[in-house]
Amino acid sequence: MVETFGQQALIHILVNLMFLAITWWALQTFKFDLFLKEPKGPKAMALTILVTIAIAHLVSSFFLDYLNWSTMLRYLF
Numbered sequence: 157m158v159e160t161f162g163q164q165a166l167i168h169i170l171v172n173l174m175f176l177a178i179t180w181w182a183l184q185t186f187k188f189d190l191f192l193k194e195p196k197g198p199k200a201m202a203l204t205i206l207v208t209i210a211i212a213h214l215v216s217s218f219f220l221d222y223l224n225w226s227t228m229l230r231y232l233f
Contacts, residue, residue, distance in 0.1 A: 172216045179212040 188204060189195035 168216075168220060171220055172212065175216040175219070176208065176212040179215065180208045183208055183211075 183204065188200060192200045192203070194200060
């Protein structure tokens with residue numbers, strides 16, 4: 157039982173890091189300079205990091221929920 161908690165924790169960490177990297181990579185094509193006064197400043201970088209974390213959290217939560225629900229389908233019948 158304890159082993160499964162460790163495995164789930166490892167899966168959650170890896171999935172979160174994977175989607176964090178994918179989101180950061182995808183946001184590099186977005187032109188933040190159209191919306192910001194100082195696009196190369198520290199505030200703009202902080203905003204980019206926070207948007208990356210927020211989107212990655214949403215996507216990884218969806219993916220992990222979907223994975224959890226699909227594994228629970230075996231208990232349906």
